[in-house]
Amino acid sequence: MADVTMRIWRGDASGGDFENYTISQNEGEVVLDVIHRIQATEAPDLACRWNCKAGKCGSCSAEINGKPRLMCMTRMDDLPEGPVTVTPMKTFPIIRDLVTDVSFNYAMAEKIPALMPPPMPEGGYRMFQQDVERGQEFRKCIECFMCQDVCHVIRDHEDNKQHYAGPRFFIRLAELEMHPLDTNDRREYIKEEMGLGYCNITKCCSEVCPEHIHITDNAIIPLKERLVDADYDPVAWLGRKIRRRTKRSATDAAVQPAP
């Protein structure tokens, strides 16, 4: 097979540039194979994050020819002829070369109000397949954070990271809200603290998801509808008035301890 030129961004937080590596190819290889061969020969200090090399752990996210992809699941022979450009995810701060600091996502995960199930009956909970399937779709998420990377709310506006959870955590919140056992109410919290309103459903996240999760259609839009219902449904409004029940505040929902 013909040699290929890899244009790889190298540098750190202080800056960097592209370096070209011309290298042989073998049948059936993915981008990560080629990166590994560059490491083993020309550039042993070329930084890239990876674990399973099977599309299951979501570690090796990068931008290949400008698009977020898993390096381990992108076949070289699927890419157009010519040089292949590999850059780190843009939304997160650079650590080195292709490795970014994704701690934003871990900080956001800590803010998610946990599941609150009722006590477990003898012999386990009963749930039905059609009810768990909605949540199972979201639990396929491998946390590659490419949906976060591609979301323009935080990709182009660093300040929004303060008050915007991003698609990965919208599916997590949707999963909890749709969980057959959950008794927690996160609606106010999602609106006030997780910034769901900033999403204007351009579906970029759904397009890059390697697990083909319908992030926008099955999680974000139903969540938005749920919040709107809570605020504007006249029957619910009347019910609240009559029963003098106030919705739990955002903080209340957030501090509910896990069982």
Next chain:
Amino acid sequence: MTDSPYEHHDYDVLIIGAGGAGLRAAIEAKQRGLKVGIITKSLLGKAHTVMAEGGMAAAMGNVYEEDNWMVHFRDTMRGGKYLNNNRMAELHAKESPDRVWELEQWGALFDRTKDGKILQRDFGGHRYARLAHVGDRTGLELIRTLQQKVVSMNTDVFMECKVLRLVHDDQGRIAGCVAYWRANGEFVTFGAKTVIIATGGVGKSWKFTSNSWEGTGDGHAMALWAGAKLIDMECIQFHPTGMVWPLSVRGLLVTESVRGDGGVLRNSEGKRFMFDYVPEMFRAETADTEEEGDKWYDDHAAGRRPPELLPRDEVARAINTEVKAGRGTPHGGVYLDIASRRTPEFIRRRLPSMYHQFMELAGVDITREAMEIGPTCHYIMGGVQVIADTAATAVPGLFAAGEAAGGMHGANRLGGNSLSDLVVFGRRAGMGAAAYIEAGDVSTSFNMDEVESAVREALAPFERTSGENPYDIQRDLQEMMQNLVGIIRNGPELDEAMSKLDVFTERVKNIAVKGGRAYNPGWNLTTDLPAMLTVSRSTALAASLRKESRGGHTREDYPNPDPDFAKFNFALTSEGGNWDSPISAAESPLLAMPDELKALLEEAH
């Protein structure tokens, strides 16, 4: 207590490894009010546990009411060819149902039966359908559930932090460890009353493996250096079904669920060859004909199980033999066929990851074509010798759980018993550590000499201007271990491997690292190699001593099991405590089995 010149943290319980065992241990210790830290050399949620596919074995009896812990215990011991620690197998069989139900309380969403219970699927060596699962991504569900639970408990997690070695106090008790941050290469020390090793497996010392880069045996090696014993290091599971083509994904796992859900193995002549490889031990419970085996999938009372669902060691050896006899596929495997036996809808629903994996990486549609598969290094049964109830090792304050611990699976692990092992013994390690702390006899000092020698060793490769490339050493080691300490072994090759490993040890001492300390994969690999070599030497030594074939250890010069070898494990110790110190072996008698457990093994089922 310490005057570490490096960044320093103190914990009651320090857990090395953030896979299923480490996370479950953390939850247990946290629930007991202890200060808990978790160190992982990857990001949280990326541990090798995510790659587990088929399910977790637990005798809940949701599909077959006849199932119970006693049958599960028997299956585990038979699968392990009786080399197991019987107390571990007993605890595992008794406690795994509660560990599965507990995961549901923390948010896991398992597939369901029609009446809303957790669905269970068939797997090799399990008498009844017993594996709780989520399609073919059960490991992801397990790790995400535990991760989310750990995060909700505000646990300290040190990510991309690589531990170099354990540190003792002046009485020889465990006092913590020394590590470095991958991001910037700075060293960090951890003081701890207890350390739990939950570092997973060792597969990266072999060329064709299902393991991720992390499987370098860090915990096995560090425990050995620190004074603990390793047992059963010769017992390595080669999973029968790994991908063989394209070469870049060779070794990648193809879940046993393909066979549990009806897939069969065929050679190049189209023959279901497994009927020719049924060992005496399993003959009474294995189908004689294809018709009988096929009936079994729908009703286990209508026929006996097909031989494709024999324990993994039997199937892997059979595949190896077929290929060697010239009845293999073009790329040196055999065919795994589910396309001709199940509808495309069934296959896509039950095996979505496999469908995806073959479609994207090999261009093969498994709903239409057979897969080409062959054995791949998957799991080490051997590990740190522990007390079953507490997960305590021979070193005061040091505990081990999960794949890093030995004994539970004997000479061969049944599929599905690993995920349940993680949560059963992860929890017990957390309990054991808590009890040890409560007893009060904990470390009182921190040996900085051990820290400084680890730091010096880690930095030495930067000072050499010329020397070996660590990637060359890793590649050569994997090639050598695959060829000489692989699925079928013999005495002369094992001797050759041991003398070659001495040469590798010298090569590692001559590595020159290029670049700086910040996120430098060449340097990171250099710090993994001492553990990889310790594990390789342990496996080669134990394999040369066990002059019989049993489970995941096959000797062509001693092809049969030998009852004399069924009475003990080989327990290895380090003479010197350094990574290049000699390793010695002694016979460690198996735990005596109580009569009531013996009776379970003798019962006809």
